[in-house]
Amino acid sequence: MSALKIKKGSNSHSAYNLRPTFSDVVERHTLAVLVENEPGVLARVIGLFSGRGYNIESLTVAEVDHTGHLSRITIVTTGTPQVIVQIKAQLGRIVSVHEVHDLTVEGASVERELAIMKVVGTGDKRVEALRLADIFRANVVDSTLESFIFEITGAPEKVDAFADLMRPLGLVEMARTGVAALLRGD
Amino acid sequence: MSKEMTGAKMVVQALKDQGVDTVFGYPGGAVLPIYDEVFQQNDIRHILVRHEQGAVHAAEGYARSTGKPGVALVTSGPGATNAVTGLTDALMDSIPIIVLTGQVPTFMIGSDAFQEADTVGITRPCTKHNWLVKETDALSGIMHEAFHVATSGRPGPVLVDIPKDVQFATGKYTGPKAMQSHYQPQVKGDLEEITELVAAMEKAKRPVFYTGGGVINSGPAASQLLRELVDATGFPITSTLMGLGAYPASGKNWLGMLGMHGLYEANLAMHDCDLMINIGARFDDRITGRIDAFSPKSTKAHIDIDPSSINKVVKTDIPIVGDVAHVLEDILKVWKSRGRKTNADAVAKWHGQINEWRKVNCLAYTNSETTIKPQYALQRLEELTRDHPSRYICTEVGQHQMWAAQYLGFEDPNRWMTSGGLGTMGYGTPASIGVQIAHPDALVINVAGEASWLMNMQEMGTAVQYRAPVKQFILNNERLGMVRQWQELLHGERYSNSWSEALPDFVKLAEAFGAKGIYCDNPADLDDAIREMLAYDGPVIFDCVVEKHENCFPMIPSGKAHNEMLLGEAETQGVIDAKGSVLV
Numbered sequence: 001m002s003a004l005k006i007k008k009g010s011n012s013h014s015a016y017n018l019r020p021t022f023s024d025v026v027e028r029h030t031l032a033v034l035v036e037n038e039p040g041v042l043a044r045v046i047g048l049f050s051g052r053g054y055n056i057e058s059l060t061v062a063e064v065d066h067t068g069h070l071s072r073i074t075i076v077t078t079g080t081p082q083v084i085v086q087i088k089a090q091l092g093r094i095v096s097v098h099e100v101h102d103l104t105v106e107g108a109s110v111e112r113e114l115a116i117m118k119v120v121g122t123g124d125k126r127v128e129a130l131r132l133a134d135i136f137r138a139n140v141v142d143s144t145l146e147s148f149i150f151e152i153t154g155a156p157e158k159v160d161a162f163a164d165l166m167r168p169l170g171l172v173e174m175a176r177t178g179v180a181a182l183l184r185g186d
Numbered sequence: 187m188s189k190e191m192t193g194a195k196m197v198v199q200a201l202k203d204q205g206v207d208t209v210f211g212y213p214g215g216a217v218l219p220i221y222d223e224v225f226q227q228n229d230i231r232h233i234l235v236r237h238e239q240g241a242v243h244a245a246e247g248y249a250r251s252t253g254k255p256g257v258a259l260v261t262s263g264p265g266a267t268n269a270v271t272g273l274t275d276a277l278m279d280s281i282p283i284i285v286l287t288g289q290v291p292t293f294m295i296g297s298d299a300f301q302e303a304d305t306v307g308i309t310r311p312c313t314k315h316n317w318l319v320k321e322t323d324a325l326s327g328i329m330h331e332a333f334h335v336a337t338s339g340r341p342g343p344v345l346v347d348i349p350k351d352v353q354f355a356t357g358k359y360t361g362p363k364a365m366q367s368h369y370q371p372q373v374k375g376d377l378e379e380i381t382e383l384v385a386a387m388e389k390a391k392r393p394v395f396y397t398g399g400g401v402i403n404s405g406p407a408a409s410q411l412l413r414e415l416v417d418a419t420g421f422p423i424t425s426t427l428m429g430l431g432a433y434p435a436s437g438k439n440w441l442g443m444l445g446m447h448g449l450y451e452a453n454l455a456m457h458d459c460d461l462m463i464n465i466g467a468r469f470d471d472r473i474t475g476r477i478d479a480f481s482p483k484s485t486k487a488h489i490d491i492d493p494s495s496i497n498k499v500v501k502t503d504i505p506i507v508g509d510v511a512h513v514l515e516d517i518l519k520v521w522k523s524r525g526r527k528t529n530a531d532a533v534a535k536w537h538g539q540i541n542e543w544r545k546v547n548c549l550a551y552t553n554s555e556t557t558i559k560p561q562y563a564l565q566r567l568e569e570l571t572r573d574h575p576s577r578y579i580c581t582e583v584g585q586h587q588m589w590a591a592q593y594l595g596f597e598d599p600n601r602w603m604t605s606g607g608l609g610t611m612g613y614g615t616p617a618s619i620g621v622q623i624a625h626p627d628a629l630v631i632n633v634a635g636e637a638s639w640l641m642n643m644q645e646m647g648t649a650v651q652y653r654a655p656v657k658q659f660i661l662n663n664e665r666l667g668m669v670r671q672w673q674e675l676l677h678g679e680r681y682s683n684s685w686s687e688a689l690p691d692f693v694k695l696a697e698a699f700g701a702k703g704i705y706c707d708n709p710a711d712l713d714d715a716i717r718e719m720l721a722y723d724g725p726v727i728f729d730c731v732v733e734k735h736e737n738c739f740p741m742i743p744s745g746k747a748h749n750e751m752l753l754g755e756a757e758t759q760g761v762i763d764a765k766g767s768v769l770v
Contacts (some may be wrong), residue, residue, distance in 0.1 A: 036368075040306060041316065082497065089494035095335055096731050097316035152199050 028057070028078050029104040030111060030181045031088065036096045037063045037071040044094050045073055054087050055079060058113075058156070060178040072097065076156075076179050103181050113182040115159045120147045123171035129169040136162045187647070188360045194219035194353040199287065200329035202229050203362050206622055207255050208248060210234070210241040214261025215301060216288025227709045233546040234651060234707045236644040239267050240274020240616035242343075244675035245283045247620030251578055253405060255282040257338050257618065262288045263301030266347070267308065271610060273343045274312040276606025279428060280340035280403055285313075286330050292320055293479035305347045309600035311378045314342030315733075315748035319349065322357030330365035339371030341403050357555035370492060375508030375516055383463070383487045384520045390461035390485075391532035392539075395419040396444065396473075399428030399606070400466015400490060402599045404510035409599045411471035412465065413437070416520075419528050422540055426467050427591055428606045435595030441540065445473045446742050447588040450751060451540050453740075456481050457662055457748035460672035465487040469499040470607070471769075478745030489513050539757040548740045548753055549592055558709050560586060560661045560732040564633070567659060570716050576628040577601065578621045582614040582638030585667035585738045591634040612641030615658065620646055622654040628655070629720070636729075637663040637686050642667075646699040649725040657719050659725045664689060664732045671737045676767045692729035699725075745770035 015062060036039045042061055049056050058076040063069070084102070091100045104107040119129045126148075133140065133150050136158070142149035147170075152162050156179060163174060191199065197220050201209065210233045213221045224232050233243040238260045245256030266287040276283050286344045290299040306318045315335050317328045328346055335345045369714030395416060400406045416423050423433050426443040433440060442449035444456055452532050456462065462484045467473065469488075474480045480500060486494050487504035496505045521527075523764050541667060551561045555708055571577050572595065578602040581587040581641055587604055596602050602619060605613040618632035632639075639660050669684040702722050706729070708717035719726045737767050741752045745766025 040310065043307070044310060047311055050260055086494060086498055089496075089498075091493075093340075093492060098368055 020140055021068060024174040026078050026080055027077075027084060027104070028062070028076065028104055029084050030109065030179060031075045031077060031091070032101040032103055032181065033073040033075065033091055033097055034099040035071050035073055035094075036098065037069045038096060041071065041096045044096060045075075045091065048090055048094065049077075052086075052090065054083065059178055074181050077152055087144070101183075103183055106183060109181050109186045110184055111155050111179050113156050113159055113177055113179050114151065114153045115174060115176040116141065117150050117152070117163060117166055117171055118173040119149060119150065119170045120144055120172050121164050125169045129166060132162070132165050132169075138162060187330045188358045189366075190356055191359050192219070192223075192354060192356050193319075193325050193348065196326045196357070196359045197329065197348065197353070198223045198227060198230065199359055200326050200362075201257065202595045204330070204333045206230055206282045209257045209259050210235055210239055210244040210248070210620065211259030212238050212261065212265060214265050214288060215292060216262035216350050217259060217265075217286075217348075217353075219350065220259065220286070220348070231426060231572070231623075232259075233648065234334070235616065237567075237642065238268035239271050239612065239755050240619075240642055240645045240648065242269050242283065242285060242647075243275070243610075243613050243616035244620030244623070244648075246272065246276050246279075246281045246287075246613075247580060247617030249281050249283055250402075250617075251600050252624045253600060253622040255333060257284045259286045260288070261301065262290055262305065263303045266305040267299075268304055268458075270309060270312055270344075270601045271608075272727075273345065274310055275605055275608040275610045275613060276343035277312050277314065279344065279605065280399060282336040283343045284336050285343060285345045287345060288353070289349040290349045291319070293308040293351065305345070308512075309313055309345050312343070313345045314340075316345040316347065318347045319352050319435070322352050322355040325352060325357065326359045327365060328363075330360075330362045331367050333362075334365060335369055340367060340400075366752065372507055373491070373509035373512045375489065375506040375513035377516065377520075379504055379506045380513065380516050381520055383506065384517060384524060386421065386461050386485055386504065387463070387521065388488065388509065388524070388527040389422075389529055390421075391529055392455075392536045393419075393461040393463065393533065394441075394455045394466060395421055395433075395463050396425075396467055397423060397429045397432055397454060397465045398426040398467025400510050401429050404466065405460050406468075406599060408432070408509075408511035408514060411511055412516060414679045415514055415518055416528065419521075420530070420533055420537075421528075422455055422537065423545075424448070424455065425570075425755075426470065426473055426606070427604060429467065430591060430602045431596035431599045434597040443591050445470075445740055446475070447592065448742075449592070450546050450740055450753065453742065453748040453751055454543050455521070455540055459475040459484045462486045464490075466490060468495045471499075473712045474500065475742045476745055476747045476752075481748070500748050512707060546753065548751075551736075551739075552700070553709075554733065555709060558707065558730060558732045560589050560663070560710060560736055561593055562709060563661060563712060563730050563732060564589050566596050566712050566716060567631070567633075570713065570720065571629060571631065574629045576625060578603065578618075578625065578628050578630045580604065580614040580618040580621060580630070580632040582632070582634040582641075583609045583611045584617040584635045584638055584669075584734075585663075585671065586633055586635045586661045589661075589736045594633075597719075609636040615642045615656075616645045616648075617650075618656040618658070619649050619654050622649075622656050623652065626654075631657045631659050633666060634658055634660045635661050636664065636689060636692075637666045639733035640690075646696075646701055646727070647727065650700045653724065654725050655722070655726075658725070659719070660692065660727065660729055662689070662692070662729050662731050663736070665734055667736070668738065669733075674737070675743065677746075692727050694725035699727075701725040701727055704728045705731070
């Protein structure tokens with residue numbers, strides 16, 4: 001059983017679909033890469049992207065199968081369809097890579113990201129920040145009389161939207177985990 | 187079955203169990219325990235090179251001429267960094283080699299110890315895979331997996347970095363059979379795609395086979411199957427620099443090499459074909475020229491074991507991922523089962539067209555009675571060595587390399603060793619030694635330019651020490667010929683740093699090494715001089731002084747299409763525009 005819990009798709013939805021339509025439109029794809037958790041494996045993946053001039057918008061990595069020593073790397077990347085196909089093929093030839101899945105083409109997927117934001121302010125701004133946090137279902141994980149740290153989870157767009165609202169209210173610092181993603185359904 | 191032994195002993199044992207008979211190497215502090223084990227056995231022969239780059243190129247020459255993986259053993263730090271060019275060369279040309287490096291002890295890694303380098307970090311982008319062995323128990327498994335990875339799928343170089351304490355410590359040795367690897371590339375092609383290709387072959391009016399190093403890498407069976415398919419269909423065939431010999435140069439469907447300095451008929455056949463069957467080649471920029479004008483009217487099929495090669499450069503209509511031999515076998519099976527059909531009338535007309543192109547005689551050159559033309563030197567070398575039962579040719583990189591590809595004919599695979607992808611000057615001398623060590627009785631010739639040859643000339647010491655009778659055939663034009671040619675064509679004849687001042691006396695140099703030196707600058711003496719080289723039972727440096735300003739034609743200038751070839755000097759004025767001049 002794959003630690004990715006992704007069903008092997010038909011050929012037309014394979015990560016190795018070899019018949020792309022070559023268009024110039026830049027697309028955003030979320031890739032799930034299952035790798036052997038060994039020293040240097042992340043450097044191999046990142047080195048591939050920098051060496052061949054591919055983009056990384058977001059990257060997360062952690063071991064997901066402790067017995068099999070497999071890590072899951074979730075990469076959000078952009079490129080023309082030809083570049084995206086190349087990225088997947090190039091990832092596939094790294095010896096430490098077990099599986100490459102393109103969550104953007106293999107079916108509907110869920111993307112989540114966690115962010116923590118420090119918002120400094122007093123008076124009305126402080127009250128407004130707290131009210132908006134409630135609307136976005138962000139939690140307060142630390143508080144002083146002049147600051148909050150909010151924790152928010154959601155799709156990257158939701159995190160962006162919350163950050164945009166917090167900026168005029170005193171957002172001073174933010175940390176984001178990057179995207180984790182899974183295909184929907186079973 | 188597992189046995190207790192030291193890490194150093196495991197290395198030697200694993201090499202033996204993998205069938206290795208030769209290791210090219212250079213000792214140093216961090217590999218002394220392994221060298222101690224090498225000393226105490228007689229199954230594996232160690233060839234002491236003069237520079238680690240030489241060890242890797244020699245291993246490449248060994249691998250390419252035998253079809254078996256080559257092995258190099260070097261020390262940590264500078265030993266490893268000197269191996270980097272060879273590793274990159276092997277990666278670009280998909281040559282299976284295993285490079286073993288010593289490393290400082292595990293407890294000193296990261297402390298900037300003497301002769302410490304981050305070898306796995308440095309070599310990560312220039313190996314197919316690499317390993318740092320952190321415990322002795324893991325060593326034998328990694329050694330066997332290294333051979334598996336280097337030789338499976340698209341072959342390539344691997345590196346195993348072994349800290350000195352891991353070599354000294356004792357652990358459990360396991361044999362090759364216990365090796366487990368999830369790395370199992372697909373070798374069988376998709377039958378639906380293969381059937382689609384066969385259907386296209388049946389209808390094709392102007393088909394061409396475009397073959398590459400993948401045919402050679404797939405093994406002798408692939409070359410046999412290719413010959414059967416080409417001769418049965420009667421389709422013309424051209425090959426990249428890397429694939430020469432897979433189909434015999436004397437074969438009736440042979441068009442000669444294609445590409446930047448390929449033959450007129452081969453390049454025009456590529457440009458005008460309606461079905462291009464790429465077998466184990468990768469649409470390299472030396473082949474395609476201008477991409478948007480590359481073979482505009484053809485359906486393109488691409489057989490490659492590496493999925494990333496497909497659609498990387500040129501859009502493929504019929505992609506087939508698999509090993510060349512497996513796929514060719516299936517193509518033949520399907521084609522035969524469907525009645526061995528081809529569009530014979532149209533293909534005959536196509537051959538007629540190709541014969542018209544052939545009449546251009548694109549390799550013609552103006553000979554001289556006073557100066558040796560490099561083309562003439564190679565024609566004479568071909569004439570005098572063609573019938574040798576086991577002739578192996580290596581080259582350096584530059585004009586002489588292209589002339590060798592044009593004027594020498596290869597009848598069998600694994601007889602032609604040249605640095606294709608990386609274009610490594612200094613490749614040929616050590617490679618020729620690697621070939622000669624693998625084939626002691628063969629005639630091994632390194633066709634060289636004097637500038638390339640100087641880059642690894644220290645390896646003549648290796649040749650003399652091991653009585654490897656390699657023939658270094660140097661076309662000496664006292665120039666970096668290809669650089670000079672490009673400066674003439676696109677830098678207004680400003681020959682910046684492209685001539686070889688202060689060259690050594692090659693005959694004296696040969697004698698200083700304990701080899702034989704031969705000098706020739708007169709066309710009338712050339713045959714006798716070549717015969718003298720061939721007759722001598724030992725390494726020879728042949729200083730063949732040739733015309734200094736000869737250009738290599740035909741040529742597709744950078745940024746031009748296949749049908750915009752230059753055939754000779756008269757056509758060279760202002761041929762490369764501003765856009766083309768930024769290309770290499």
